[in-house]
Amino acid sequence: MLKAMIRLQWRAVWHIVAALTVAGLLLPLASVRTGWKGGLTNLPNFLTELQLWGLLYPALAALAGVALAAGIWSSDRRGHHIYALTLPIPRWRYVLLRYLAGLTLALPIVAAVWLGSVIASETLDLPAGLRIFPHALAAKFALALIVLFGFAFAIAASSSRALGIGVRFLALLVAVHLGVVMLYPKTNILWSLVTGLATWPGPFAALGGRWMLIDV
Amino acid sequence: MSRARACAAIAALLLGTAHRVPAQSVTAWRDSTLALTARYSALRDSIGRADSTLAEAGRRGDLAMASTLPQRQFAARLLEDFAELRQRRFGEALPDDRGFRISVRTFESRSVFERFDGRDRNPGKVQLTGLSGSGRDVERYERVDRVYSILVQAYTEMMFESLPVTLRKWLEFRPPLEMEETNRRYVAMYSVATGVGRAERGCIDSHIADCAYVLRLRESTDSAPGGTYPPFVRADLLLFALDRGGDSAWIRFRNAGDVLPIEALAAASRLEPDSLILAWRRDILGLRPTEGVLDGRGLLLALGWGALFLAGALGVSKWV
Structure with a gap:
């Protein structure tokens, strides 16, 4: 059943997977090649540029997570979930199969990031004192992808009613935030919320922290 | 008639007193003028420095903090923080034997509406003084949440300038103590x-x-x-x-x-x-990061949230 689901989803999102895999492979290579222009004489700038390139890893994970989740559920949403409801399996099992198939399709992207990182770091002649993290970087990328895919998957799988409630809640939050900012400029509800979500133990803490392929 | 009487009175007064009033010497006039000028300068200085809107917010050792009334609690906290930093970095040293004075005129962040009228929001003043405060004098204008940083910067700058030339040349700039x-x-x-x-x-x-x-x-x-x-x-x-x-x-x-x-x-x-x-x-x-980009805590957290999102997906997918 899982194999059939993977095949089904592959047909729906193969172009997204292929594009993101290529991006995952090229990202570490491009980050190292563009930053290494000055070689050893430009080490501080190299690390600074690498740090800036590092911002693209969580961005790629976010893009991959959202694109995969949306692609996986697009046919179901178009068909108002009639296909899923006619299958002789419980709903939870169907959702679980979709989830596992989605994670399987994310594997090539993670593997590409790992391979790109290994190739990029092995081609440099770094001075003593600098360390490389190709495996840890790929693992961090995988974790960020799991979290973001899970989040986007939950949204994409939700019923129209649940989605409506979510959107209304979000609109209310933004309205309250704007009102509060106008009256009390020092209070920023939205920023506090984003900070809470993106730092330990928030769900998106995996996106933060250091994304350095090479560091001191 | 009355005019003639007035003229006569003035003439009598002049005739009667002219030989009894000695002319003042030039030296006495000069001394008197100098004394008056000095007293005027002191008075003007006192008015300018002892701002009547300022009240003492706290004292610690040879440091005194004054501020406008709404900023008093804030200024008292500033004094504590500043005194602690100064004690740690400079001990009891002062930038000048006669002391110092750092004055900061403050304002708060303005709301969207207040930004259009160009007025400061809750303007105030904070003044840190060491000893008599008659030595170095610094004035700044800054947002209230940056006052501590300004006090530290100004004080460090004064301490840097009090160093011998060789050491100043070696350091080039004051130490950035305002940084975390x-x-x-x-x-x-x-x-x-x-x-x-x-x-x-x-x-x-x-x-x-x-x-x-x-x-x-x-x-x-x-x-x-x-x-x-x-x-x-x-x-x-x-x-x-x-x-x-x-x-x-x-x-x-x-x-x-x-x-x-x-x-x-x-x-x-x-x-x-x-x-x-x-x-x-x-x-x-030793400050170099000891861990890679991934740690065990982050791993568990991400897996936990991933599982929670999956559970959420199972819960919110009731399509009928």
Whole structure:
């Protein structure tokens, strides 16, 4: 059943997977090649540029997570979930199969990031004192992808009613935030919320922290 | 009639007193004028300095903090923080024997509506004084949440200027004490770890002579040693030496006189020059991240949230 689901989803999102895999492979290579222009004489700038390139890893994970989740559920949403409801399996099992198939399709992207990182770091002649993290970087990328895919998957799988409630809640939050900012400029509800979500133990803490392929 | 009477009275007065009033000498007039000018200056100075809108917010040792009424609690907290930092970095040292005064006119962040009328929101004033406050005088205008930073900057600048020329030349800039310590040290560590000159790499590889050269403490014997560390790193060495030296370290550093910087640092830290450099090198390189980009805690957290989102997906997918 899982194999059939993977095949089904592959047909729906193969172009997204292929594009993101290529991006995952090229990202570490491009980050190292563009930053290494000055070689050893430009080490501080190299690390600074690498740090800036590092911002693209969580961005790629976010893009991959959202694109995969949306692609996986697009046919179901178009068909108002009639296909899923006619299958002789419980709903939870169907959702679980979709989830596992989605994670399987994310594997090539993670593997590409790992391979790109290994190739990029092995081609440099770094001075003593600098360390490389190709495996840890790929693992961090995988974790960020799991979290973001899970989040986007939950949204994409939700019923129209649940989605409506979510959107209304979000609109209310933004309205309250704007009102509060106008009256009390020092209070920023939205920023506090984003900070809470993106730092330990928030769900998106995996996106933060250091994304350095090479560091001191 | 009355006019004639008035003229007669004036004539009688002049005739009667003219020979009894001695003419004042030029010296007396000059002394009198000088005294009056001095008193006027003192009065004007007193009015200007002793701002009537200011009230004392707190005292600690030889420091006094005054502020406008709405800022009093804030100013009292500032004094505590400032006194603590000053004690740690400079001990009881002052930038001038006659004291100092730092005045900051403050305002708060404005809301969207208030930004259009160009007025300051809750304007106020905070004034930090050391001893009589008749020595160095600094005035600033800043947002209220930056006042502490301004006080520290101004004070450090004054302390930097009170150093002998040799030490000022070596440091180049005042130590950036207003920066949060972890951030400051992290930047310094990166500067050290990413140095690319031959001597800079040698310092990372524990060559003490190279460290002394890149810190501009000694000359190099190498014909092409490469560049030296930026002033930020030298400031870090100074602050490290002050920490090691404890009480009165700054006073020992400043009072070392026009000696070589390494001698002044050794006097401040109470360590031998080479021991100081080695200890600093070990300390700064010890700040390098010990973990990779991934740690066990982050791994568990991400997996936990992933599972929670899956559970959420199972819960919210009731399509009918």
